[in-house]
Amino acid sequence: MGGASKATYEKVRKGSDFDAVVHHIEKFCELKRKKARTKVRMVCVASRQELLMELPDLIRLASRLGVDQVRIKQRIIQWENVSDSGKYLSRSLRLDSNPNYRKVLGEAQRLSKNLRMPPRIVTAGIHSPSHPCLQPWNSMYISTEGKVIPCCTMGIPETWCLGDLTQEKLAEIWNNRAYRELRKQIRSNEIPEPCKACYLSADC
Numbered sequence: 001m002g003g004a005s006k007a008t009y010e011k012v013r014k015g016s017d018f019d020a021v022v023h024h025i026e027k028f029c030e031l032k033r034k035k036a037r038t039k040v041r042m043v044c045v046a047s048r049q050e051l052l053m054e055l056p057d058l059i060r061l062a063s064r065l066g067v068d069q070v071r072i073k074q075r076i077i078q079w080e081n082v083s084d085s086g087k088y089l090s091r092s093l094r095l096d097s098n099p100n101y102r103k104v105l106g107e108a109q110r111l112s113k114n115l116r117m118p119p120r121i122v123t124a125g126i127h128s129p130s131h132p133c134l135q136p137w138n139s140m141y142i143s144t145e146g147k148v149i150p151c152c153t154m155g156i157p158e159t160w161c162l163g164d165l166t167q168e169k170l171a172e173i174w175n176n177r178a179y180r181e182l183r184k185q186i187r188s189n190e191i192p193e194p195c196k197a198c199y200l201s202a203d204c
């Protein structure tokens, strides 16, 4: 979620429709309550000041919709297309370096305790050998074109595409050579290049 208000969301996600997004999350939550055992997780990438300040409102929104977890990405990699030849550059955005981060996060956590349906607040995005990334074992990111990427931190298939759902089955991709190699690299702490921003130490 790129914001808790229509104005911020649509400013950050150009061409989006905040009301439609909220409606779809609501439908997901309804489906989950009726038949699925899955959890609905809302990922907040508060990389800009105005998004950070909306975090308490986002917790209220998540609670109203019935979202189970709000995951706050403390570090993200922003990929930029720098040429027509498909070359991408990355830059690490650090929410935890924002001077208001701790204060606003504390406020959101206090607020959550008093809500009737409090979403669990999880901070994520910083990894180390003793706190390795588990995304290659527990989640997938699928682009609108059906391309499979390890996580939403990368978010665009041009960075690292592990499979194509228009060509292969999901279970085949999940166990393919690229996925097995990624898991092996993380297990052995040979961190692949696109993952290095997540492994920066907390104080660097």
Ligand code: SF4
Residues within 6 Å of the ligand: 127, 133, 134, 135, 136, 150, 151, 152, 153, 154, 194, 195, 196, 198, 199
């Ligand atoms: S970029 Fe790599 S380390 Fe970071 S969340 Fe994705 S898979 Fe994990």
